[in-house]
Amino acid sequence: MSSTYGENLKLSIFGQSHGAGIGMTLDGIPAGLGVDLEALQAFLDRRAPGQGDWSTPRKEADKPEFLAGIVNGFTCGAPIAAVIRNTNTRSGDYENLKDCPRPGHADFTAQIKYGGFQDAAGGGHFSGRLTAPLCIAGGLCKQWLEEAGIRIGAHIIQIGEQTASRFDPLQPQLDQVGNFFPTLDADSADRFQAAIAAARTQGDSIGGMIQCAITGVPAGLGEPMFGGVESRIAQIVYGIPAAKSVSFGIGEETATLMGSDCNDAFAVADGKIVTATNRCGGILGGITTGMPVLFTVAVKPTPSIAKPQTSVSLSQMAQTQLQVKGRHDPCIVPRAVPVVEAAAAIAVMDMLLGNTQTTRRK
Ligand SMILES: Cc1cc2nc3c(=O)[nH]c(=O)nc-3n(C[C@H](O)[C@H](O)[C@H](O)COP(=O)(O)O)c2cc1C
Numbered sequence: 001m002s003s004t005y006g007e008n009l010k011l012s013i014f015g016q017s018h019g020a021g022i023g024m025t026l027d028g029i030p031a032g033l034g035v036d037l038e039a040l041q042a043f044l045d046r047r048a049p050g051q052g053d054w055s056t057p058r059k060e061a062d063k064p065e066f067l068a069g070i071v072n073g074f075t076c077g078a079p080i081a082a083v084i085r086n087t088n089t090r091s092g093d094y095e096n097l098k099d100c101p102r103p104g105h106a107d108f109t110a111q112i113k114y115g116g117f118q119d120a121a122g123g124g125h126f127s128g129r130l131t132a133p134l135c136i137a138g139g140l141c142k143q144w145l146e147e148a149g150i151r152i153g154a155h156i157i158q159i160g161e162q163t164a165s166r167f168d169p170l171q172p173q174l175d176q177v178g179n180f181f182p183t184l185d186a187d188s189a190d191r192f193q194a195a196i197a198a199a200r201t202q203g204d205s206i207g208g209m210i211q212c213a214i215t216g217v218p219a220g221l222g223e224p225m226f227g228g229v230e231s232r233i234a235q236i237v238y239g240i241p242a243a244k245s246v247s248f249g250i251g252e253e254t255a256t257l258m259g260s261d262c263n264d265a266f267a268v269a270d271g272k273i274v275t276a277t278n279r280c281g282g283i284l285g286g287i288t289t290g291m292p293v294l295f296t297v298a299v300k301p302t303p304s305i306a307k308p309q310t311s312v313s314l315s316q317m318a319q320t321q322l323q324v325k326g327r328h329d330p331c332i333v334p335r336a337v338p339v340v341e342a343a344a345a346i347a348v349m350d351m352l353l354g355n356t357q358t359t360r361r362k
Contacts, residue, residue, distance in 0.1 A: 003125070005236050007227075008354035011137050011346060015086075017122030017129045018094075023083035024133035026069070026140070028353065031077030033144050035070050043139040046338040047131060052181065052193075055329050061087070062132050082136050086129075094121045100311050100322050104303030106241075111314065128241050128332065131339040138342020141349035150216040150348060154340045155182045156333055157296065158209035159195045164188030169249070169278035172213035172292050182337045200330035203306035207242075208333035210297045212340050214348060217282065219273075219290030220357040221348075228286020229293065232351055236343040237297055242332050243340075245298040249281025264291075295344075299336050304328040 003013045008028055015022030041063070048062045049055045062084055069080030098120045101107035106126035110118040118124055142152055153174035157164050165184050167173060173184060181189040192208070199206035222229035234246045254262055257279075264275035275291050282293040304324045311322040329335060 003130075003239075005239065005346065006350045007232075009346070009350050011134075013130055013133045013137075015083075015130065015133070016119040016124040017127030018086060018124075019119060019121075021083045021085045022130060022133050023064070023081065024137050025079050025081045026137050027079040029069070029075050029077075029080060029140075029144075030353075031075055033075040034147070035073055035075065035140060036143055037066075037073075039143060040064075040136070040139045043142065043338060043342075044132065044135050047135050047335050049329070049335065052334070055335060064133075064136050080140070082133070084132055084136075094123075094326065096322075099315050100313055100320060102303055102322065102324055103309050103311055104300070122326070126241060128329075128335070131240060131336075131342075134240070134346075135338055135342045138339075138345045141345035142341065145345055145348060145352075148216075148352075150214065152212065152214050152341045152344050152348070153177055154210050154212040154337045154344075155184055156188075156192060156208055156337060157211045159192040159331065159333060160199070160206045160208065162188075162191045162195050164192070166211055167213045167292075167294065169281070169292065169294055172215060172294070174213060174215065181334060196331040199301075204330070205302035205305050205328070206331050207244075207299050207301040208331065210299060210333060210337055210340050212295055212297070212344050214282075214293040214344055217288045217290070217293055217348065219288055221351050221355055222283065222287040223351075223356065224286055229283045229288055229347075229351065230286060230295075233293075233295060233344060233347045236347050237295075237340065240297075240336060240339050240343060242300050242302070242336065243297050244300045246295060248283055248293075248295045250279045251281075251296060254279070264289075297336075297340050299333045302329050302332050 005011045010027040012025045044062050064082040064084050067081040067083060069075060069078050097107045098111060098116060105123060107120060110126060151174055155177045157166055176184050178189055181193060183189040196206055230248050237243050237246045262279055264277045264279055267274050267276045275289060278291045281295060282289050282291040304326060308321045308323050311320060313320045
């Protein structure tokens, strides 16, 4: 298994949903960076379940215990290690899933790959719960980036067929995103919550789209070809369970435009080179332009639904009906918003630590 990310920092995520605990180690972080544990907990609470109608009633405190790497509120240069003990588990809900895999979940592929040795309870290592340690690492990186003037924020722009406004690509309104339900305006929050409630009532689930903005990124971050900002962000975002597409700037709309409509004209403002529009999402040639970096993530509907579904019995090699038990979100999207921010923060931190940008000018 490879649950490790980073070229310059090294993030490893461990644990299974219903095991003793989940956690992370984060290596390669310089000494002397301040850590605000209260702010980190507030960030983790945005991802934790049990907050609203869109989330599972499962109560998990998600309180990390730091075992190493932080002394008196500062990083000490040694690897940082944190664990969250699992407390609210009901493994009995998952006993049938090794033989009868959930459509849309990783039960079948895990069974094929690990031959029955995998921990299937609660989705094991494939559970959305593993995004809690991702948020520990990302929450820390977010704090350190903020110190350097780099801010990251995400919001929901689509639930099912319902859509909402995107960020202003030149000046993303990070401070306008709702705290309780992360949209830019109250009307979209109401429509989105109604769509989620309707899915839940039908014993079903619903997906959506998240947009993330990174502001204050200096021009020149990222490497060519396979080390580009798009590649580095996409790699970690695809590590988020249920993330099914990542696109930058105006994304697929790019394909519909003429070059003259797509290109972002250069301009000079306050002695700096800027672009007058930002369709490229702040990235050209895999390298940041200095404008906000913008990307969107499509999140699929929660695979575990209350409605009966058609699956197979692997022991009988016959089709059967599956009734999924357990406590599942009717929509993953709201809880995935801080996870996307965390992923972006880790990717940017990793790239900043290894930035090979020249400081000389010809
Ligand atoms: C925050 C979060 C919570 C999730 N909660 C659930 C859940 O309650 N039930 C479920 O079936 N899937 C849940 N998932 C999604 C599954 O973990 C995911 O669909 C599965 O591992 C298969 O991976 P894939 O969708 O990337 O192929 C959650 C994902 C995230 C990011």
